[in-house]
Amino acid sequence: MHEYKRTIHFADTDAAGVVFFPNFLAICHEAYEESLAAAGIELNTFFGAHAVLVPVAKSAAEFLRPLACGDRISVGLRARPTGVDGYAIDYEVRRLGPPDKLAARVRTEHVCISARSRERQALPAPLAAWLKANA
Amino acid sequence: MHEYKRTIHFADTDAAGVVFFPNFLAICHEAYEESLAAAGIELNTFFGAHAVLVPVAKSAAEFLRPLACGDRISVGLRARPTGVDGYAIDYEVRRLGPPDKLAARVRTEHVCISARSRERQALPAPLAAWLKANA
Amino acid sequence: MHEYKRTIHFADTDAAGVVFFPNFLAICHEAYEESLAAAGIELNTFFGAHAVLVPVAKSAAEFLRPLACGDRISVGLRARPTGVDGYAIDYEVRRLGPPDKLAARVRTEHVCISARSRERQALPAPLAAWLKANA
Amino acid sequence: MHEYKRTIHFADTDAAGVVFFPNFLAICHEAYEESLAAAGIELNTFFGAHAVLVPVAKSAAEFLRPLACGDRISVGLRARPTGVDGYAIDYEVRRLGPPDKLAARVRTEHVCISARSRERQALPAPLAAWLKANA
Numbered sequence: 001m002h003e004y005k006r007t008i009h010f011a012d013t014d015a016a017g018v019v020f021f022p023n024f025l026a027i028c029h030e031a032y033e034e035s036l037a038a039a040g041i042e043l044n045t046f047f048g049a050h051a052v053l054v055p056v057a058k059s060a061a062e063f064l065r066p067l068a069c070g071d072r073i074s075v076g077l078r079a080r081p082t083g084v085d086g087y088a089i090d091y092e093v094r095r096l097g098p099p100d101k102l103a104a105r106v107r108t109e110h111v112c113i114s115a116r117s118r119e120r121q122a123l124p125a126p127l128a129a130w131l132k133a134n135a
Numbered sequence: 136m137h138e139y140k141r142t143i144h145f146a147d148t149d150a151a152g153v154v155f156f157p158n159f160l161a162i163c164h165e166a167y168e169e170s171l172a173a174a175g176i177e178l179n180t181f182f183g184a185h186a187v188l189v190p191v192a193k194s195a196a197e198f199l200r201p202l203a204c205g206d207r208i209s210v211g212l213r214a215r216p217t218g219v220d221g222y223a224i225d226y227e228v229r230r231l232g233p234p235d236k237l238a239a240r241v242r243t244e245h246v247c248i249s250a251r252s253r254e255r256q257a258l259p260a261p262l263a264a265w266l267k268a269n270a
Numbered sequence: 271m272h273e274y275k276r277t278i279h280f281a282d283t284d285a286a287g288v289v290f291f292p293n294f295l296a297i298c299h300e301a302y303e304e305s306l307a308a309a310g311i312e313l314n315t316f317f318g319a320h321a322v323l324v325p326v327a328k329s330a331a332e333f334l335r336p337l338a339c340g341d342r343i344s345v346g347l348r349a350r351p352t353g354v355d356g357y358a359i360d361y362e363v364r365r366l367g368p369p370d371k372l373a374a375r376v377r378t379e380h381v382c383i384s385a386r387s388r389e390r391q392a393l394p395a396p397l398a399a400w401l402k403a404n405a
Numbered sequence: 406m407h408e409y410k411r412t413i414h415f416a417d418t419d420a421a422g423v424v425f426f427p428n429f430l431a432i433c434h435e436a437y438e439e440s441l442a443a444a445g446i447e448l449n450t451f452f453g454a455h456a457v458l459v460p461v462a463k464s465a466a467e468f469l470r471p472l473a474c475g476d477r478i479s480v481g482l483r484a485r486p487t488g489v490d491g492y493a494i495d496y497e498v499r500r501l502g503p504p505d506k507l508a509a510r511v512r513t514e515h516v517c518i519s520a521r522s523r524e525r526q527a528l529p530a531p532l533a534a535w536l537k538a539n540a
Contacts, residue, residue, distance in 0.1 A: 150473070
């Protein structure tokens, strides 16, 4: 399981004084990017080099506690295959305490497609390795 | 059913060249805000005046087609009660053609709570009226 | 002069209850995109087709009045050449009344470069025509 | 001088493949928030407790180099008083190398006002101390 920590910033919040709900998904995507980087997958070159895209096909989220500017959070993620050509990622967003409190549960489902034909294709080996390491 | 139209802007997109998936949810929230405004509910004063909040408790989305900068879209929404103290909204995001193409389906679930106690409470009358009008 | 109207949304605001200052610049960029589209310049294909980029090299802004969720605004823009290879755009963001109130003045300076070499180059003809029409 | 490090994320970028220019300002604001937090100023409670706001009245920026997803950056900031009731902050955004490269210079000017009357007022003592420490 990969864990990503950061602080809630003004840019994450809205006029209700707390994190705007779509930004929880953006924050989870940051955790995903960091976990790819930790596996040696460089976002800026990997997808071009392999001529694939792995777009998010579905997302689901439960928002359990509001997060405010300055809150320290931790995002844990676990990935699992949904076939040879995709994976699902489960995220838990915690507000760090003490005590830590679960603030949101998020899931994203990704499908690997050819950048050219947009047809489904098997995950490139480094992505399959990342998937195994983050199960 | 309320319908909201707008154009995809650079700020909506990411380095993959298309709308960043959390921004689909933000765009749907715009459609929701516009439908409240059309019912005479002023976002900037209504919630304070009624001492309630109606945060998003859950979201779900299916992303069917990428949207690019300059694309014209329409967001249709339908709301339905989930009890006396909440509602769900189903959105369909279409890329305007011809032919129009369904780009995403999004759902948000909202719970009405007291701004003071954060306990669940019945929807204020204008919100119940908006709900009926957008079923 | 091109004029662009829209409503302030939750996504534009921060925990201070008003538009987060970088979002004024993003809103002005929307007005710029709309004025290009009005001149027949399709954002999604134009820059690729002409193998140019016109990045923002400088920005400046004065924030005169806060804008809140639900506010109706108008963004007026005027462009002027800064050479054969660039232009500056002056924006005025007004909160629509009555009475209208000036909320911000923004300027962006753009430089036209080759997408390949990143060297400065003259504006493609359609962009030069847009510039003349929006002076 | 305070220094803030982070990685460029997908959410920071646009369809041109690099950081959307208003997001440079949002990233600099993160550095400012972190420097306040490092001085013991809690964003979520400080301004309410002191009944002041310190909005950005002006911003200026030079964008020197594009930043891409995955780039590691450092934001250095220096603040200086502009009177008893305000300050300016100069930021340098560097892409970490080797070699490090200057990517942007940003300035924000802040004015301290009463949250009630919106009239200018002297900086609260902790903010004056932060200012001295970050000169």
